[in-house]
Amino acid sequence: MKQHISQFRFWAIGLITVWLALFVFVPNLLVLITSFLTRDTVNTIALPVNVENYVRTLDLLYLQVLVDSLGMSLLAMIVCLLIGYPFAMCIVQLPKRWQPILLFLVILPFWTNSLVRTYALQFILGNKGLINNLLLSLGLIEKPLQLLYTKFAVVLGLSYILLPFMVLPLFSALEKVDVRLLHAAKDLGAGAFSRFWRITVPLTSPGIVAGCLMVLLPAMGMFYISDLLGGKNLLLGNVIKTQFLNTRDWPFGSALSVLLIVLLGFMLWLYFRAAKFVSRQGGINDSDF
């Protein structure tokens, strides 16, 4: 019996290791190597080794893209937080038997490819789309509103696609909040707002940070949303995509990818530092309120 278990463990871990090595480690290594090579019109990439690509990333143009995409991702993150937090609170307060069903509904959209869902958004937002047709037929507007191909559409798309990543960590954090602490706060004279702000929010801060990162990190690279809804290269992911598929400058695209990975890695590191600090403190202290 014991032998079976250890054999199972060996194969399970082995398989995952091979999978990770083959599909995560090796591709990333290739990207890293490519980023130090030179563009070649015939073979795509060629020697010599150089850091020219990284120097190019310092161009003001790309810095602008970085700031823009960071701004839009942050906006999407805030939208997700503002919608996701009350949403998760509602689910937590419902009877236990309803919770799995609602969580299932949150996850359900994942079963449809997000690209397809983005096209659906295009159909809703377009000049002859659902919203404009409705408003026109109601006589509220005289000519179609420009909804599609705006920054608004991109932020909406990002928020829509990434909302579940915000809701799930928030739900699990809210679920852990001991209702007896809220009773104690009530007993000590805290009204609904104080209970929320001084007890619930600090105690769910790890969930808030986790949810924000889960939205922020992928948002930076979601080029197809910006492509389909923004019509322009608004996100860093778009620039990378263009370098690979249109300009065919693989080394520079790789350098940008590496940069993005480093940036996201840095944010993750910050998160783990914060999470460790918070768990050691048992939550964020409110003495500064």
Place this chain on the structure above:
Amino acid sequence: MNEPRPLLILKQLSKTYGDNRVLDSFDLTIFDGEFFTLLGPSGCGKTTVLRMIAGLEDADVGEILLAGQDIARMPAEKRPVNTVFQSYALFPHMTVFDNVAFGLKMSKVPKEEIKPRVMEALEMVRLGDFAQRKPNQLSGGQQQRVAIARAVVNRPKLLLLDESLSALDYKLRQQMQVELKRLQRKLGITFVYVTHDQEEALSMSDRVVVMYKGKVQQLGTPREIYEQPANLFVAKFIGEINQLDGEIVAIDGNHEYEVKVEGMQWTLHAEHNFKVGDRVNVLLRPEDLRVEYLEDVQTSQTLVGKIVERNYKGKTLDSIIRLPSGAELITSEFFDEDDPSFDYSLNQSVAVKWVPGWEVVLPYEAAH
């Protein structure tokens, strides 16, 4: 002592969960400055009463008057009442200081006043040096004291304590009992304590209400409840008690009855009124029984039985004596200087008697 002033009056409180009537037309008056205990087995409704006073639960019907004002519909955060919870419910993300300061901040006490008041409360529970610690860095007893400080710092009219000592180990619990009592006397705040531990209730309270199935069984001082239980439930719930069946054979008048118990006729005192022929329960505390060696017995008016168990308890020798009828009596005798080393052997025949008048005679009830 002044005439006691009623502080809290509960009128006709009722509460039903589904088919379960947890509280049934419950009336209670608690006086200003007393240490009052709600005592009963789990599920008797005592915690429900406490949570209703705190405002964490609503009564279906009934009034709650605090210092003359009906607070039954007032939200918990507005009531001048604070609770020490069974789980302590300290805020894990705040320091001890911030935990204690929480209530003061909520009631908008000026900042410069908060610090001295918090420190005073912490000094009072001897945790002044722990102000900057987090709750998870404290022992159970220390957390308990923080919970008390967090409640009393608000100077509530009423302090509610929900099984507050039950999570502590025996030694610490005893220590905290003394400390709580001392604190109550010093602060002059009315304490309402909930417990299922009758020993705790007796040792700390000025008055106790014994509850069962959502109803008051008896209300009185610890002494009244222990020595004059109102019914069989109270008698059996508080401490240990022996129960013998009897029958009234004659009435001597003035609460004195001739009662037939274990085939013998006894003159017993009873608070209740009985008729000849009534069946009764005669109740005797183990420590009120006197056991004698058969050769020392000078009167025939004793019960005779066989020792079936003897347990040395240090302070006392506890024995179980089986009577000829099959009934068993538990006795508990103190060792004293007259007879420091008495003991019995199993199966030894002994005589049992008690101090006349220390028995409790109640109308017969089928055993619970």
